[in-house]
Amino acid sequence: MSGGFAATAAALGLQVLQRDWLSANQTVFAACGDAPSTVVDTGHARHAEHTLALLEHALGGAALQQVLNTHLHSDHCGGNAALQARWRVQTRVPAASHAAVVQWDEDRLSYRPSGQHCPRFAVDGVLVPGSRVRLGPTDWQVLAAPGHDPDAILLFEPQSRTLIAGDALWQNRLAVIFPELVEASGFAETRATLELIERLAPRWVIPGHGEPFEDVAEALAGSRGRLSAFEADPRRHARHAARALLMFHLMELGAVDATELQRWIVQTPLFVAMARQLGANDLSRWALDLIEGLVGDGLVRRVGTRLQPMPSP
Ligand SMILES: [Zn+2]
Structure with a gap:
């Protein structure tokens, strides 16, 4: 500062x-x-x-x-x-x-x-x-x-x-x-x-x-x-929001079992609404892809069956 x-x-x-x-x-x-x-x-x-x-x-x-x-x-x-x-x-x-x-x-x-x-x-x-x-x-x-x-x-x-x-x-x-x-x-x-x-x-x-x-x-x-x-493309906002809100949830919990996280996504109304906006018919598949996207980008780390958010920059 x-x-x-x-x-x-x-x-x-x-x-x-x-x-x-x-x-x-x-x-x-x-x-x-x-x-x-x-x-x-x-x-x-x-x-x-x-x-x-x-x-x-x-x-x-x-x-x-x-x-x-x-x-x-x-x-x-x-x-x-x-x-x-x-x-x-x-x-x-x-x-x-x-x-x-x-x-x-x-x-x-x-x-x-x-x-x-x-x-x-x-x-x-x-x-x-x-x-x-x-x-x-x-x-x-x-x-x-x-x-x-x-x-x-x-x-x-x-x-x-x-x-x-x-x-x-x-x-x-x-x-x-x-x-x-x-x-x-x-x-x-x-x-x-x-x-x-x-x-x-x-x-x-x-x-x-x-x-x-x-x-x-x-x-x-x-x-x-x-x-x-x-x-110009509201789906771009929905994709960004889904990633941001999932990262926030992981920061709230610290670490979470991967299967539980997938279950949480498909049961959380805002995520269901975002999936709908993105035209995702298979909610479980979408949840898995969302998690894998964060892991693939190095924002989330897999430790055994658990997922951990990486420290943010
Ligand atoms: Zn706010």
């Missing part, structure tokens, strides 16, 4: 805890005046102990008072429950996701269709697009960012032009556009969100995964290029 970002982060009273592909990054704000100590996004449940330790260190022993989520994928809010157990925190989620959290609707929250795991957590308030939230010494704008997830929000600080992007913009990749996997619209929304980010003209982007970056024009161009290819 460059020295330029360190100065911006210090002025904004924030620290970025860079994580990996299973756990999203945390952006941590110390308490400042009326603004409570806050973490934006909490990583995956599997890493919750580590997330707690990192936060305790980042806050220098002070209590965490608030949790905000950019969206409710399991790698962004999987630590919420553990943080609520450790501290008396107020938890705020995107307004559009509020009812689903209150009811703990695992279909609407995507955990059942994606076969992902996220411990239930309580919610105290919402983040409303168009409003502001005080974090550290400054006000941040809350902006709607549909596409990857229909309910997602961005946080933008206009003085320093710093953007907490969640999964709406990464430096070198484009996140899976989930609505398109279930034949809902997501490509157009993704394009509109990239346009919004371009209009904001951020100087720094804190992505959900990867290090904070400055070359926003290049990241936008890369994302648009990938999006155009997916729009």
Whole structure:
């Protein structure tokens, strides 16, 4: 991370805890005046102990008072429950996701269709697009960012032009556009969100995964290029998504029996939907080919009858 970002982060009273592909990054704000100590996004449940330790260190022993989520994928809010157990925190989620959290609707929250795991957590308030939230010494704008997830929000600080992007913009990749996997619209929304980010003209982007970056024009161009290819051939998106979501599942489990993994794929609704979109009639065969593709590309290693994800670059 460059020295330029360190100065911006210090002025904004924030620290970025860079994580990996299973756990999203945390952006941590110390308490400042009326603004409570806050973490934006909490990583995956599997890493919750580590997330707690990192936060305790980042806050220098002070209590965490608030949790905000950019969206409710399991790698962004999987630590919420553990943080609520450790501290008396107020938890705020995107307004559009509020009812689903209150009811703990695992279909609407995507955990059942994606076969992902996220411990239930309580919610105290919402983040409303168009409003502001005080974090550290400054006000941040809350902006709607549909596409990857229909309910997602961005946080933008206009003085320093710093953007907490969640999964709406990464430096070198484009996140899976989930609505398109279930034949809902997501490509157009993704394009509109990239346009919004371009209009904001951020100087720094804190992505959900990867290090904070400055070359926003290049990241936008890369994302648009990938999006155009997916729009031209939605099956290409489905193939990419199937591989990405299977890698995520392997990272969740660490290692899994190959036969069990094949069974899991054919029973997981999002994978069934992707197979349908790809015109695969024999679901078991498709599942096997999907696994073999990852093994063949060196992303997954076979150890006896078990499969292990290789460390990601
Ligand atoms: Zn996400």
